[in-house]
Amino acid sequence: xxxxILTIFLSAFLLFQVQxxxxxxxLPWYGGTPAVWTTCMLCFQIxxxxxxxxxxxxxxxxxxxxxxxxxxxxxxxxxxLVFLPIxxxxxxxxxxTADPTWGIVLLLLKTVGLPFIVISASGPLIQHxxxxxxxxxxxxxxxxxxxxxxLLGLLSYPFLFEPLFGLRQQTQLWSVTYIVxxxxxxxxxxxxIQNRPPTKAHAEGATSSPAPTFQxxxxxxxxxxxxxxxLLATTNQMCQDVAVVPFLWVLPLSLYLITFIISFDHARWxxxxxxxxxxxxxxxxxxxxxxxxxxxxxxxxSIQVGIYLSAMFSCCMVCHGEMxxxxxxxxxxxxxxxVVSLGGAIGGILVSQVAPRIFTGMWELHLSLxxxxxxxxxxxxxxx
Numbered sequence: 001x002x003x004x005i006l007t008i009f010l011s012a013f014l015l016f017q018v019q020x021x022x023x024x025x026x027l028p029w030y031g032g033t034p035a036v037w038t039t040c041m042l043c044f045q046i047x048x049x050x051x052x053x054x055x056x057x058x059x060x061x062x063x064x065x066x067x068x069x070x071x072x073x074x075x076x077x078x079x080x081l082v083f084l085p086i087x088x089x090x091x092x093x094x095x096x097t098a099d100p101t102w103g104i105v106l107l108l109l110k111t112v113g114l115p116f117i118v119i120s121a122s123g124p125l126i127q128h129x130x131x132x133x134x135x136x137x138x139x140x141x142x143x144x145x146x147x148x149x150x151l152l153g154l155l156s157y158p159f160l161f162e163p164l165f166g167l168r169q170q171t172q173l174w175s176v177t178y179i180v181x182x183x184x185x186x187x188x189x190x191x192x193i194q195n196r197p198p199t200k201a202h203a204e205g206a207t208s209s210p211a212p213t214f215q216x217x218x219x220x221x222x223x224x225x226x227x228x229x230x231l232l233a234t235t236n237q238m239c240q241d242v243a244v245v246p247f248l249w250v251l252p253l254s255l256y257l258i259t260f261i262i263s264f265d266h267a268r269w270x271x272x273x274x275x276x277x278x279x280x281x282x283x284x285x286x287x288x289x290x291x292x293x294x295x296x297x298x299x300x301x302s303i304q305v306g307i308y309l310s311a312m313f314s315c316c317m318v319c320h321g322e323m324x325x326x327x328x329x330x331x332x333x334x335x336x337x338x339v340v341s342l343g344g345a346i347g348g349i350l351v352s353q354v355a356p357r358i359f360t361g362m363w364e365l366h367l368s369l370x371x372x373x374x375x376x377x378x379x380x381x382x383x384x
Contacts (some may be wrong), residue, residue, distance in 0.1 A: 003191060004130040007184040008142050011122035012149030016257075018086065018112055019044055019252075020157045020171050023087045026107065030100045037058070039101055042348040044116070044352055045341070051120020053343040056334040058121075059128050063098040065130070070189035073118075077182045079359075084176040085156060085166055087111070101353075102214075111333065113130075115178055122185060124337040129192035139330050140264055143337075145257035147260040154254055212336070216326045220336060221343035223323040226372055227316045230345025231256045233365035234312040235378045238305065240362060251305075255313045263320040270321030277377060281315040283369055286311035292364070315372050322379050352369050 023040050030036045039303035052074075062068040088111050094103040108116075123146045137207075161170055235252045262269045287305045292299060328336050355364040 001134075003081050003128075003147055003184060003187045004126055004142065007181065007208040008122060008126050009149040009313050010177065010181040010184060011119040011126075012146040013153040014119050014174065014181060015048075015116070016153035016288075016360065017161070017174055017177075018116065018156055020154070021167070021174060022086070022088070022108065022111060022140060022164075023164070024167055024170075026104055029093050030104065036104070038354055039104050040108075042345075042352045043105055045228070045345045045348040047108075047113075047116045048120045049338075049341040051117045051122075051347045052338045054117060054335075055125040055128070057119040059334045060312075061355060066193050067130075069125075069129075070193055072078070073121075074189060075112070075183060075188060077120055077236055081117045081179070082179065083115050085172050086115065088173040118183065119178070122181075124334045126185070126188055127330075127333055129188055129227040131333070133192050133195040139333060140324075140327065144261045147257045147264070151254055151261065152255040154250060158250060158382065203264045209331045211276065212326075212328040212332055214350070216328070217335075217339050220323055220324055220339045221346070222375060223319040224343030225347035225350070226368060226375060227259070227319040227323075228344040229246040229351055229364065229368040230264065230312055230315045230319070230372065232348060232351040232354075233310055233362075233368050234381040237306050237362055237365045240304055252309060255309055258315050259313065259316040261321045262317065263324045267324070270317070270324065272321075272380070275314065275331075276380075279311075279318050279372075279376075282307070282311040282314045286369070315369065318376055319372060322376070 004356065026040060058069055058072060062072070088107060092107050092110065094100065111153040123143065127142050130142060131137065162172070165173065180204070231252055237250055238252070273374055289299065289304060289307045298304075323340065327333075351364050353363075
């Protein structure tokens with residue numbers, strides 16, 4: 001059990017350490033605007049989707065063949081070592097007329113492309129290996145461990161790693177830790193092979209488990225997309241109305257991760273009778289705040305930030321809580337995470353690429369709040 005927890009924790013920690021590390025390189029090169037951060041987030045969401053797609057393809061394509069799964073992932077880890085250390089060079093700096101979107105995408109691919117996909121795949125893949133090896137234990141709480149690692153990686157950067165180490169040292173430390181992750185993942189693969197149940201049915205989960213319906217799969221993706229949209233739209237709106245401060249980009253993302261930790265830890269933490277009223281009140285406060293653009297007196301900045309974050313947190317909590325209520329049997333966990341990551345990536349595309357092209361103002365937050373209300377109403381009606 002410990003090896004699986006450590007591997008999932010390390011992969012998530014690395015996943016959210018590399019984002020601010022590389023952002024520190026990119027932001028001065030492309031300008032420290034919210035659009036640059038949103039583009040970075042989109043790239044990482046697509047990288048996460050690629051990792052989850054690989055994990056699902058590996059499990060589905062080699063179901064009942066644990067040695068092949070382990071061997072393929074081990075070879076991919078070895079191949080990813082070519083990217084180390086993940087330090088961007090001066091030759092990657094953009095030209096003045098270069099398109100920042102594609103420049104950021106190419107820079108991230110060249111520096112951390114394959115390692116990012118490998119650690120992204122670890123969440124669903126290691127959970128699948130753990131479930132197969134343990135025969136009965138639920139793997140979903142490991143996703144809470146994963147998000148705790150993500151949260152620690154995100155928060156430790158501005159308060160610990162950034163003050164103590166230079167950028168080059170940060171990329172070198174990340175690269176060394178990635179090698180440690182590779183060793184831990186190899187130990188998990190060995191445990192998966194050695195402890196696999198004697199029959200194919202038990203090794204890959206109970207075949208009698210009902211397959212998730214098409215409607216449930218759509219709902220997974222919709223709620224994941226709404227959580228992503230609310231996160232990014234709130235971040236953009238805060239930076240527009242309050243201030244462009246890096247901490248204001250980190251704080252919403254941290255709260256977003258906390259909603260995953262709470263939701264996946266245990267079903268008792270999400271209760272509709274508590275969270276839906278809280279969401280209603282916090283969203284009403286946010287609507288009031290948004291209308292204050294035309295008021296003579298502005299609220300204090302701490303009150304504004306508090307209202308934005310409380311509304312975002314409650315909306316994401318409801319979205320992720322409803323998503324977890326619909327989660328399938330562990331046999332289908334890789335497809336579940338794949339759809340969730342796809343929804344998150346679609347949400348990122350809608351905010352960073354689609355909304356600026358079709359709206360003259362910042363309407364994505366208003367529309368996302370309306371969409372959350374409609375989806376929650378639909379789910380409550382569906383269960384009555």
